[in-house]
Amino acid sequence: xxxxxxxxxxxxxxxxxxxxxxxxxxxxxxxxxxxxxxxxxxxxxxxxxxxxxxxxxxxxxxxxxxxxxxxxxxxxxxxxxxxxxxxxxxxxxxxxxxxxxxxxxxxxxxxxxxxxxxxxxxxxxxxxxxxxxxxxxxxxxxxxxxxxxxxxxxxxxxxxxxxxxxxxxxxxxxxxxxxxxxxxxxxxxxxxxxxxxxxxxxxxxxxxxxxxxxxxxxxxxxxxxxxxxxxxxxxxxxxxxxxxxxxxxxxxxxxxxxxxxxxxxxxxxxxxxxxxxxx
Amino acid sequence: xxxxxxxxxxxxxxxxxxxxxxxxxxxxxxxxxxxxxxxxxxxxxxxxxxxxxxxxxxxxxxxxxxxxxxxxxxxxxxxxxxxxxxxxxxxxxxxxxxxxxxxxxxxxxxxxxxxxxxxxxxxxxxxxxxxxxxxxxxxxxxxxxxxxxxxxxxxxxxxxxxxxxxxxxxxxxxxxxxxxxxxxxxxxxxxxxxxxxxxxxxxxxxxxxxxxxxxxxxxxxxxxxxxxxxxxxxxxxxxxxxxxxxxxxxxxxxxxxxxxxxxxxxxxxxxxxxxxxxxxxxxxxxxxxxxxxxxxxxxxxxxxxxxxxxxxxxxxxxxxxxxxxxxxxxxxxxxxxxxxxxxxxxxxxxxxxxxxxxxxxxxxxxxxxxxxxxxxxxxxxxxxxxxxxxxxxxxxxxxxxxxxxxxxxxxxxxxxxxxxxxxxxxxxx
Numbered sequence: 239x240x241x242x243x244x245x246x247x248x249x250x251x252x253x254x255x256x257x258x259x260x261x262x263x264x265x266x267x268x269x270x271x272x273x274x275x276x277x278x279x280x281x282x283x284x285x286x287x288x289x290x291x292x293x294x295x296x297x298x299x300x301x302x303x304x305x306x307x308x309x310x311x312x313x314x315x316x317x318x319x320x321x322x323x324x325x326x327x328x329x330x331x332x333x334x335x336x337x338x339x340x341x342x343x344x345x346x347x348x349x350x351x352x353x354x355x356x357x358x359x360x361x362x363x364x365x366x367x368x369x370x371x372x373x374x375x376x377x378x379x380x381x382x383x384x385x386x387x388x389x390x391x392x393x394x395x396x397x398x399x400x401x402x403x404x405x406x407x408x409x410x411x412x413x414x415x416x417x418x419x420x421x422x423x424x425x426x427x428x429x430x431x432x433x434x435x436x437x438x439x440x441x442x443x444x445x446x447x448x449x450x451x452x453x454x455x456x457x458x459x460x461x462x463x464x465x466x467x468x469x470x471x472x473x474x475x476x477x478x479x480x481x482x483x484x485x486x487x488x489x490x491x492x493x494x495x496x497x498x499x500x501x502x503x504x505x506x507x508x509x510x511x512x513x514x515x516x517x
Numbered sequence: 518x519x520x521x522x523x524x525x526x527x528x529x530x531x532x533x534x535x536x537x538x539x540x541x542x543x544x545x546x547x548x549x550x551x552x553x554x555x556x557x558x559x560x561x562x563x564x565x566x567x568x569x570x571x572x573x574x575x576x577x578x579x580x581x582x583x584x585x586x587x588x589x590x591x592x593x594x595x596x597x598x599x600x601x602x603x604x605x606x607x608x609x610x611x612x613x614x615x616x617x618x619x620x621x622x623x624x625x626x627x628x629x630x631x632x633x634x635x636x637x638x639x640x641x642x643x644x645x646x647x648x649x650x651x652x653x654x655x656x657x658x659x660x661x662x663x664x665x666x667x668x669x670x671x672x673x674x675x676x677x678x679x680x681x682x683x684x685x686x687x688x689x690x691x692x693x694x695x696x697x698x699x700x701x702x703x704x705x706x707x708x709x710x711x712x713x714x715x716x717x718x719x720x721x722x723x724x725x726x727x728x729x730x731x732x733x734x735x736x737x738x739x740x741x742x743x744x745x746x747x748x749x750x751x752x753x754x755x756x757x758x759x760x761x762x763x764x765x766x767x768x769x770x771x772x773x774x775x776x777x778x779x780x781x782x783x784x785x786x787x788x789x790x791x792x793x794x795x796x797x798x799x800x801x802x803x804x805x806x807x808x809x810x811x812x813x814x815x816x817x818x819x820x821x822x823x824x825x826x827x828x829x830x831x832x833x834x835x836x837x838x839x840x841x842x843x844x845x846x847x848x849x850x851x852x853x854x855x856x857x858x859x860x861x862x863x864x865x866x867x868x869x870x871x872x873x874x875x876x877x878x879x880x881x882x883x884x885x886x887x888x889x890x891x892x893x894x895x896x897x898x899x900x901x902x903x904x905x906x907x908x909x910x911x912x913x914x915x916x917x918x919x920x921x922x923x924x925x926x927x928x929x930x931x932x933x934x935x936x937x938x939x940x941x942x943x944x945x946x
Contacts, residue, residue, distance in 0.1 A: 286798060316798055322791030324529075326536035338525035339799040363536075379795070 239264040239387065239418040240285070244294035247280050247442075254280040256442035257294070262435075267409060267419045269433035269450075271426075273512050277442040278422040279319070282389050285420070286316050298387060312340075315380030319391035319422075321372040323364045329375050330360040333382060340383040350378040355404055369396040377405060381412075388412065390421040394428060406432045426505045430454075440512040457507040458500075464488060465496040518808065522801045526809030533783070540779055544821045547767050551828040554763055574651070575623040577661040580608045582630045587644070590672040591629075591665070599664060618649075625650050625658045627665055644669065663694040702745040758911050764829035765907040768822040769846070769899075775818030776850035777874065781858040781867035784810060789863045807940065811855065815847045822847075830910050838922070839909035845925040846906065849898035852932025859939035898932070901925035 240262040247255040255277040262268045272278045283289040284296055287307050296303040301310045323332050333347035351360045354374040364372065373396055380388055390409075394402040409419055410432060423429060429436055430450045438446040446453060460476035462485060474485040476499075488494055534540050581588045584607075592605055608628065611618045620626050626649035634642040646665070650657045667690050674684040688696040787793040796806055822843055826833045833839045853874060861867035878899050885894045894900040901921040908918040 288794065311798065312800055318791060318794075320791055322795050324533065324792060325790075326533060331532070335525060335529050336795070336799055338528075339522055339796070339801050341521055341800070 239266070239299060240420065241297040242281070242284075242294065243296075245281065245284065245291050245296060246293035247277070247284060247289060248292040253442050255284070255291075255439075258439065258442070258444055260437060260444065260447070262418060262420060264418050265413055265416050266434045267413045267421070267432055269429040269436040270420055270422045270439065271424075271429060271436060271508060272422075272439040276439045276512070278439060279391060280442075281439070282316075282391055282420070282422065285389055286314070287311070312383070313385060314387040314389060315383065315385035317373075317376045317380045317388070317390040317393050319395070321369075321376055323372060323375060325365040326363060328361050328363055329356055329367070329371075329378075332364060332375065333378060336379055337382055342383060346382060350381045353381065353408060354378045355401070370398060370401050373397055374401060374405070377408065381408070386417055388417060388419045388421075390419065392423055393421055394423065394425060402428070426508060438508060438511050446511050453507060457510065459506070461500045463498045463500065464494055466493050467495045468493075469495075518805060519800075522805050523809050523812070526796075526801065526806065527813050530783075530809065530813045540775075543774065544771070544817075547771055547821065548824055548828060551764060551767055551825040554760055555828055558760060574625045574657050574661075575602070576625075577603050577658060578611070578620065578624060578626045579603055579605050579665075580611050580618065580626055580628045581605065582608050585631055586676075587631065587669070587672050588629070590675070591668050594668045594671070595664075603661060603664070620649055625661070627658065627661060659694070660692075663692070666694075666697065699745060706744075758907075760829070761907055761911045762903075764825065764910055765903050767825045767829075768843070768906050768910075769902050771821040771825060772818040772843070772847050772850050772902075773875075775814045775821065776847060776854040777857065777871050778854075778868070779817075780810060780814040780851070780854040781861060781871060782864050784858040785861050785867035786864040807855075810858075811851060814854065815851045818850070819843055819847050826906075826910060830912075832912075833910060836909055836912070838905070838914050838918070842902075842905040842909050842922055842925070845922060845929050846898060846902040848929030849902070849925060849932050852929060852934075852936045853898070855936030856932065856939050859936065859943050895924055896928070898925060898928045901928070 240260070242258050242260040245255050245258040245260075246253060254275075258277070258281060270278050270281065280289060284291055285298065285303065287303055287310065290304060298310050299313055303310050323329075324335070327335070330347055330351060333350060334344055337344060337347050348357070348360070351357045354377055356371060356374055356378060359367065359371060364375065367375065373393065377390075377393060380390070388409075393409075394405050397405065406428070409421070413419060413434070421433075433450055435447070435449050436453060437444055448456070462474045462476060464472045464474065464485065466472065466488070472488075475481040489497075579591065588605070595603055608618075608630075613619060618626065618628075626647075628647040628649065630645040630647075632643040632645060634640055637643055648658055648662060671687070674687065677684045688700050690696050784793070787796070793806070797803060823834070826839065826843075854871075857867055857870040857874065861870045878897050882894050882897060882900055884890065901924045904921045905918055905925060908914045908921075
């Protein structure tokens with residue numbers, strides 16, 4: 239559905255995206271992760287036609303984003319990281335205006351407001367909305383024309399747990415109906431929870447690409463942290479026979495005060511993959 | 518170009534102004550000022566010309582020492598416009614400072630003191646008139662003085678008729694006060710003729726005494742002093758029509774405000790807040806977005822300007838020159854506004870861009886005017902705009918005004934071309 243081949247975007251001499259190859263399938267919820275300045279937002283900007291690639295090609299639904307922009311434009315909905323509403327209009331009026339541009343009935347605005355649980359606040363001016371409400375209104379706007387493709391830049395930032403759950407549910411439903419979604423986020427739990435696949439970019443390059451489960455399997459640290467009764471802290475490697483034997487002796491001798499197995503930690507994995515982990 | 522998109526964008530612009538009523542308030546304020554300007558015009562002055570200011574004098578006080586038949590005559594013999602401008606006031610009621618009568622700025626005074634024969638040192642009744650004019654402008658009260666001389670003469674004639682005396686025929690009073698000159702000359706001719714009659718028969722010798730300059734004109738015996746004919750011609754210009762100038766200022770401001778201030782600042786605000794991007798990512802094309810803005814603001818400006826013009830001068834709607842002028846000026850301002858909108862990245866930059874443009878053009882026009890620099894002002898819409906709009910308002914369109922109109926139209930085309938090029942080059946940035 240979305241294909242990036244050798245994508246390279248230069249800001250002067252700085253390569254924000256450096257030879258990115260990515261294929262995202264129809265009906266996939268794809269998480270694009272990376273530290274600040276990794277090139278996620280630049281990649282999204284290329285996908286929404288706001289930045290021309292310096293090299294490489296980008297195809298969406300078989301159309302070249304640069305050459306066939308007019309065909310690409312109606313296909314996607316976009317949730318930016320920074321809210322951009324008409325502050326003086328109500329939430330409903332904001333949606334109705336964009337609905338008019340898409341030539342869809344007014345009743346659709348009411349539907350999407352209900353979908354994001356903003357129906358009660360729909361007739362209030364946006365300037366009175368909280369950050370979370372504004373974020374949900376962005377999602378409502380992107381859903382107006384039921385796009386096949388959605389690009390979401392940190393869609394759950396500033397949302398409370400319940401609202402984040404609402405967003406997750408909506409995204410999963412969209413995927414169930416065949417939509418393709420790319421989202422960028424810094425929330426690792428969110429990635430684990432809803433993404434079908436994850437791409438981790440760092441310094442403009444793709445450093446990992448797989449499902450969260452596969453990444454978990456690849457990067458789970460099979461280690462046990464032990465605190466002895468005398469207060470000493472020890473780490474045992476489960477893949478090392480000698481280390482396992484030492485742990486057994488310790489347990490049998492009743493010297494263990496606390497013991498904890500290290501589960502998969504996406505956060506640590508992310509830091510490790512992006513080279514940002516503390517030594 | 519899809520109409521439902523254009524309509525949605527136009528309605529959006531209007532609703533944004535309804536939500537933030539600053540622009541609409543200013544529009545109403547301009548119309549209210551135009552109404553006030555019209556309402557305060559002298560009665561019967563349907564042309565809106567003049568502001569009741571003759572030679573910078575708005576009110577001429579006629580301060581008199583006592584009520585008399587002369588004062589009553591003067592009070593009753595004023596035209597409707599003179600009634601607005603000449604205020605009668607007893608001398609004791611005049612404002613004084615330190616014993617001196619004070620005339621505020623834009624006023625002047627004619628003081629009338631009537632001295633009876635029994636109170637006069639000479640034993641003759643005397644009308645003593647003092648003219649208090651603005652410093653350095655002794656002719657500022659000339660129209661009021663002309664009225665005073667004429668009506669005093671008429672009152673004297675009326676007084677003579679009451680006593681059964683047949684007065685001489687009334688001279689041909691004229692607004693330019695030439696009757697005073699011709700009367701004086703006629704009196705001089707009569708005096709010379711009387712002297713000649715008394716000293717006949719030595720007529721030719723008398724001619725020689727008056728000298729050569731008169732010999733050509735005294736070809737017929739019996740007329741020693743030639744007749745005097747005075748002809749006055751206007752220079753072709755007009756007295757400053759202050760009301761028309763103010764109305765023109767309102768119209769130019771209305772067009773400038775909508776096209777060079779509102780359009781760039783609100784466009785840049787949308788750009789700065791990312792709303793323009795949201796619209797650009799919708800099915801609306803860049804051309805449709807620009808078209809909606811390029812339709813809304815000039816139409817709003819033209820509507821506001823036309824309302825102000827109609828208030829000032831209702832008949833203006835029938836004048837083709839007015840509509841051509843307003844479209845040419847709106848086109849020029851639209852091009853300037855769009856160019857600023859394409860260059861400025863933020864709302865503040867757009868606002869400052871508009872202000873800087875205005876300042877640069879003002880300085881350009883001022884320096885060109887002070888130093889008699891030719892042609893340079895022709896490159897500013899602001900040079901042509903007031904001229905053609907003022908001519909349209911006062912209905913005195915001369916040939917050179919058409920030149921100004923063509924200049925304005927050419928500049929509009931140039932600015933619109935620049936705006937389109939800038940937009941193509943920079944887009945929504």
